[in-house]
Amino acid sequence: MSIEVVGLTADPERLGYVFGGREPVLTVKPGTVVELATEDCFGGAVRGVDDLPSRVCTFPYLNPVTGPIAVEGAEPGDTVAVHFVDIRPVRDWAISTTFPHFGALTATHTTAMLHDALPERVWRYEVDVDRWVCRFQARSSEFSVELPLDPMHGTVGVAPAANEVIMSITPGAHGGNMDTPEMRAGTTAYFGVNVPGALISIGDGHCRQGEGEVCGTAVEAAMATVVVVDLIKGATTPWPRLESADHIMSTGTARPLEDAFRVSQHDLVGWTADLLSLDILDAYQLVSQAGLAPAGNVVDTNYTMLAKFPKNLLTTTPYADIHTRLRATATTYLSQR
Amino acid sequence: MSIEVVGLTADPERLGYVFGGREPVLTVKPGTVVELATEDCFGGAVRGVDDLPSRVCTFPYLNPVTGPIAVEGAEPGDTVAVHFVDIRPVRDWAISTTFPHFGALTATHTTAMLHDALPERVWRYEVDVDRWVCRFQARSSEFSVELPLDPMHGTVGVAPAANEVIMSITPGAHGGNMDTPEMRAGTTAYFGVNVPGALISIGDGHCRQGEGEVCGTAVEAAMATVVVVDLIKGATTPWPRLESADHIMSTGTARPLEDAFRVSQHDLVGWTADLLSLDILDAYQLVSQAGLAPAGNVVDTNYTMLAKFPKNLLTTTPYADIHTRLRATATTYLSQR
């Protein structure tokens, strides 16, 4: 098996702050392995506990994404698949912070209140890739604890529909900043194509994050990431979907959070009905008893919920089993690296 | 008093479907009167009860706006003022419709449900500008009733911040499709400037609409509209504001609807504190007892609420009394027309 492998650095000219409206920095054939570098959501400007992001970062130059990558032959009405082969922190430290008026447990610009902002605080995590852990160090006490690495990308998506250009921090039907821990190595993400080439961008690597990304940032890190990019002609995907070894997953991104839940469940019910040849009410019933519903983010300009269904209940494979083929490509690639 | 008056037609090359990302079609000096034409939200394609919008309109070519108009000297950090002098339906008919999965009392793409869409139905209103009425004719019975005209623009705004390009049907901090009946002749709208020239676009004229725009569309009409466009240097306006003869008004646009309410009230409390030299809690108290809070739209991709405060309780005038000067310009213009 011959695999085409290309690289994509995170040089400033390859970073964007929006989805849509940008020319591709790389064009690949379906099935290509892309080794890409991503910066952290602060653009690398926060390096220690005294680097308050409100001082060292400049809106709207936050949350850089690497790309966009055009996929040859991708047209509106198709689906692109992004299979994560490897996501690996490149520094021995990572950063998390509170940020004024951002997060789930603070007044924000849309949940507008008369409170002053919560204090802005930076946490610097030590990252040990060999031991596959990162270390939380409390700022107000000596407490410290190791957490397992579970690297993932908060921001993955394609150019939006309707000629829109959307900030990289805003998730939506095009993907973007969904901030779900499920976007880890071994997972395939599916996106509906809105423009020729699809124009995939990836960024916002996290050493790990909790569900909901409660304080607004995860353990943010620059990443060396490997993906396989592929194309499924003629398959529509209205909202981003994920597939892991064990689950198919629909995402929903909206406000209020119950609408994000509804979107994700509605998509999963329809998808499951298709895969099991059930009518919609039977699929609704089965998803209701067998599904999982974790939060993605409840902090960004839109919220994201996931709806998960166990693959062992399925009798057919989604998207003609592309996930299995992409895993095979990943295995070959890793064995040759 | 000499007034500069320019015209702007609704030719296809002057219509856009987004805010942001477009070059100006007209550049004017502050204080200029602009006579502009706008198409209806269907682009004029729905002319009778058999023209179902899902058949005769093509997404995303909905809700055309005329513009953008650049204002000389407008820079980020400034505010532009758009004073509505006259809004006049140009045809003797207007259209309202339900639209599949759009509206407040139907499942939508984000309030996703398993229901089939409600029936798509078109209502054609007779418009009599001389008598200043439009006529509702029921589709399922002989019932018919005249409603007073109260023409307004659903969509008014500027280019968004952060290099975003946003569909004209989506309201936000840049204005856009707020769909409030307060955007009528005699009102001044204020927008914070995000890009040089501000880039004002206007569309979506309504012969009238109820608060909330419940079914998703108003009495939609092409308009001959006259505005005065002006510039307030060095004044920031975080969310669109309105001023009428009797009220100052803050808008808030967000989901869920209570966040739209919070944004509008938060802005009004701060604005009132400034205008009355009150501390924020005193302003919070006074707005709580004297304010009004009507819905704008509860159907679009974002919802809009208004927060109104009576001007007779104010001791100073907002934006250095530009509203009074714009009304004087309007009076002069109308007397010379």
Next chain:
Amino acid sequence: MSIEVVGLTADPERLGYVFGGREPVLTVKPGTVVELATEDCFGGAVRGVDDLPSRVCTFPYLNPVTGPIAVEGAEPGDTVAVHFVDIRPVRDWAISTTFPHFGALTATHTTAMLHDALPERVWRYEVDVDRWVCRFQARSSEFSVELPLDPMHGTVGVAPAANEVIMSITPGAHGGNMDTPEMRAGTTAYFGVNVPGALISIGDGHCRQGEGEVCGTAVEAAMATVVVVDLIKGATTPWPRLESADHIMSTGTARPLEDAFRVSQHDLVGWTADLLSLDILDAYQLVSQAGLAPAGNVVDTNYTMLAKFPKNLLTTTPYADIHTRLRATATTYLSQR
């Protein structure tokens, strides 16, 4: 015309803090005029700017309501009408306050955040019934301004369905603490009956309030109030409705606020369809163009929106024109007082 008039004091044994679960303190025939006294929402314990409610009030003994009043013959499936004849502050002062973690622009117990509470502050208004004004006095400056009186009751309702007992501060399908300025003299309120006698309670008088009751309290006052209580056999009323000289109004109480909006508009569309013999889509259309949608409260444990429709567009009268008869009773009563 002979009118039966009975009195009801606000003695502690006639005050309750819940809807449901209490025996009637008065039983009246339909058509009876009731002269009743109500305490303010603080139970009269806050008398000056140093009486912080969190110190002088004791949860759950807040927001006392006078009643319940049983209506002879009222059974589940009927509707009771409460027509407000007169609402008159009984003291020459009234109180408004912020309260920790209560209000629209603060973190609350359900919109839970890590912020400390906003400062608790008391405003004491001078009330001049002769001149029909109350005076706002800023706490942090010399600013002072008179506001017109517009007396109303924040809390009016009946015993809930399903054997529930609900705190008087919580609005719902049974009415309760809807906090809409529309509940003023001249208005008739309609409630569906859930238990024999209906069990009406009234409290929480306001000298006036803005829409939304933004800071969480209005200009709170003890009231001398006169109502006519009546019964409409066999008429169901799923959510509280109001009728004034000019409008019929449906209320909706729920969270998020768009659900309160949906409930109110859904009820108004159905009601209008009935009154105009329209099918539901024609009524949806007409309400969308002719209706108003002000906020009631956006601060209580449930939010309330109103949906208003102008009576001059109706061809029949709601509830067999009981509003007109109740106004006649009110006129007779007032002429004899």
Next chain:
Amino acid sequence: MSIEVVGLTADPERLGYVFGGREPVLTVKPGTVVELATEDCFGGAVRGVDDLPSRVCTFPYLNPVTGPIAVEGAEPGDTVAVHFVDIRPVRDWAISTTFPHFGALTATHTTAMLHDALPERVWRYEVDVDRWVCRFQARSSEFSVELPLDPMHGTVGVAPAANEVIMSITPGAHGGNMDTPEMRAGTTAYFGVNVPGALISIGDGHCRQGEGEVCGTAVEAAMATVVVVDLIKGATTPWPRLESADHIMSTGTARPLEDAFRVSQHDLVGWTADLLSLDILDAYQLVSQAGLAPAGNVVDTNYTMLAKFPKNLLTTTPYADIHTRLRATATTYLSQR
């Protein structure tokens, strides 16, 4: 170790449909094992696919709970613990249904819309306790699949505060119908005490449910359940909490769903800060990176979210390690049964 064991049947006189307002049917000492029977949410009235719940059930006699059980010595300001030892379906069948205007993907009474209800449909599951599975049988096709049993109780709680009486289908700060799959055997649930004796009621057994309980009902079954009931004097618990072998969990119940999320995360952050002696921002940070956030229910009159934190990161045990002692009691009980 001597264990006191008492039984409690599900006779009609021991079933209630509310939390609060009822006398205890059993009073136990702290540490008592209670073997109790519960009916399913339909009161056993739905036995086959032709028993539509809207016909065979009568509102408000839905969702019966067994109890209330008074705990000797429990006073407001204390916490009661309910440890689930065993939950076992008692019939060889179980039921799930859609129900008109109830569920996450349908218009409801509060998310009010003009759609007709979705079809009402009943699914009858075969339950095999020996093999610990239940079988889904599609209604519109031959498809059938086994799902593992994961028995739990949807409804567990205490009498509410403020003299309220709340329907058993409504979750809140008192617990009630939270509908989380985490309420399974091996879990301890903690509730703040609002009235003397606490007055615990339990019902709504599910053979299993997905997160969110999307269609509105789970695999509903009558249960033979064993709990240990205990008392923690002087410990307050503002919202229900759970503890399993691996996680501590806070619940939040509110609308919109982001408020349920906020409540649960706010409680978990405070709880974690206490257990790790962290300041609140350090706890906010740690929970953000290490927590899980699954949906409980997104269908009931209030929504429930969970916030989970891994116990292996804790340095102290919650509630003085009562969970370990209750598990020991459970082990002893099971060895003696």
